[in-house]
Amino acid sequence: GVKWHDGEPFSSADALYSLKRIIDPEVRSPRCGSLLRPLVKDIEAPDDSTVVVHLQFPTTIVLSALASAWCKILPKHILERDGDLTRPESQIGTGPFKxxxxxxxxxxxxxxxxxxxxxxxxxxxxxxxxxxxxxxxxxxxxxxxxxxxxxxxxxxxxxxxxxxxxxRKDLIYKESAPGGISQLHMNTTKPPFDNPDMRRAVNLAIDRHEIMKKAYDGAIIPCVILPQEAFGDYALPAEEALNAPGCREPKDQDLAEAKKLVAKHYPDGIDIEVAVRSVGNYVDIASLAIQQLKQIGIRGKLKTWESAAGFAAWARGDFTMIGVQATAMTFMDPSAPFTLMWTTESPRNYGRMKLTKLDELYNAGLRELDEEKRKAIYHEYQRQIINGDTPT
Known part of the structure; x- marks a missing residue:
């Protein structure tokens, strides 16, 4: 049988305990819990080797979600003893290395x-x-x-x-499909981004192509939400995304409209704070965004945060704009990025905006079992994000 690293037997009791913990609204689980909570009605373990998950409605995504790295099965006896897994001696699993x-x-x-x-x-x-x-x-x-x-x-x-x-001639280099999305977030609960004109101005002014070239060496396609390499026909065709306002080139038309929108509400321009975590190339990306926004009368001042403090600030809504925040795909289903960012209740809807239309599309996508109809739903979802009024 399968054993935990400390020699204790692994059983369905561990899976039952872990999954119930994940869907507990009192337990913070932004990637797995936020997806599974609305799907799962009940979970039971009729014997030591079986777990039964009862769903609220038929859906195609639950097996992919349960198999993802974010929905981990953890040792019940350790969690009951320690409360969490923060101590090194609590770090046990069933895998090949201890x-x-x-x-x-x-x-x-x-x-x-x-x-x-x-x-x-x-x-x-x-x-x-x-x-x-x-x-x-x-x-x-x-x-x-x-x-x-x-x-x-x-x-x-x-x-x-x-x-x-x-x-190093002995190394193997392997390319993989993009596994994350980089976003800019605007706080819609306070000025200036409680105003849809100001959100549109930012969307029009940000030059994604320049950021991708300078910060990512052109390795990432701008404006694409679901990369075609990973999601196939569920991805909106790149040419459609790249021709949307804010993404199309050249930028002249979009910049002219953005300047008018800012001048309409702030004739002398406006000063804002642009927050960013000081990791990777985030500071470089936020600095590029600040330069681009200056062209339309939005003057940004950079504020850097250590990661843990930054995430806490985003969760509190203690920001005006987040210059960049990358989010890894939870699992390879088209619902994954939308679960995290583009519904009203998404854990990374940092802008705190009510996204009624996106909520409708999200719920339709979860329930649709016909693959072609599901593709059409997610195409429309991506169009709404690219062309609509969202804070991300």
Missing amino acids: LKKYVRGSVVEWERNKDYFIKGLPYLDGVKQYIIKARPTQIAAIKAGKTDFWYGWPPLNSKQIDEIRNA
Whole structure:
């Protein structure tokens, strides 16, 4: 049978406990819980190896959601003992590697799980994960052979990839479909972005193409919500998204309209604070956005936040504009990004706007079982976000 790393048997009791915890409205679970809560009526475990999930209505997405990395099954006996998994000794699972050593802010070391339930695996005796925040230091480590694997956000640019490839001929480089969305957020509960004209002005003025070229080395397609490489026909065709107001090129027409909208309400322009977490290339992106908004009379002042404090501020609504916030896809279903950001109750609807039309489309997409009809719903969803009035 399957065992936890501490030797305790894994059973349906762990799955039942974990899933009920995830859908508990008192437990913060923005990625998995926010999706499953409206779908799940009840959960039961009739025996040690079976879990039955009763749904509120038929839907195509629940298996993908349950299999995602965000809907983890956790050890019931540890959670009941410790309350959470924040202590290193609480970090147990059923996977191929067990925690051996943890040095906060430095390294996590894993050793082979000899009791792993798949015979013959894993192949490695252990893994060391180094916690390296600075991008130049990350690149230096992999070039020097200190590390053999790299993943992270933002993606490496072409110059950095060539630099590593030239130094390490033994490495395999693999491209993958985009797994996240970068957004700008406006707080609709206070001026100036409680005004739809000001939100439209920002949407028209931001040059996504310039940001993608300068901040992402052109590796990411601007204006696209669902990347076609990952979502196929559920994605709105890129050419349609790229011809929408705010995305189309050249920018002359959009900038002219944006200037008029700002001048209508603020003839002398307006000063705002642009908040951003000081991670990755976020400060660079927010700085580009500030330069672009200056052209239409919105003068931004940058304010940087440490990550935990920043997320707490976003949740409180303690901001006027968030310069950039990237969000990873929860799982590969078209509902995933909309669950997180584009419904009224979304955990990352930081702008706090009531999104009635998007709510209707979201609920229709969850319930639709016909694939072609479902594609049409999500195409319209993407059109509403790109062309409509949203704070994100």
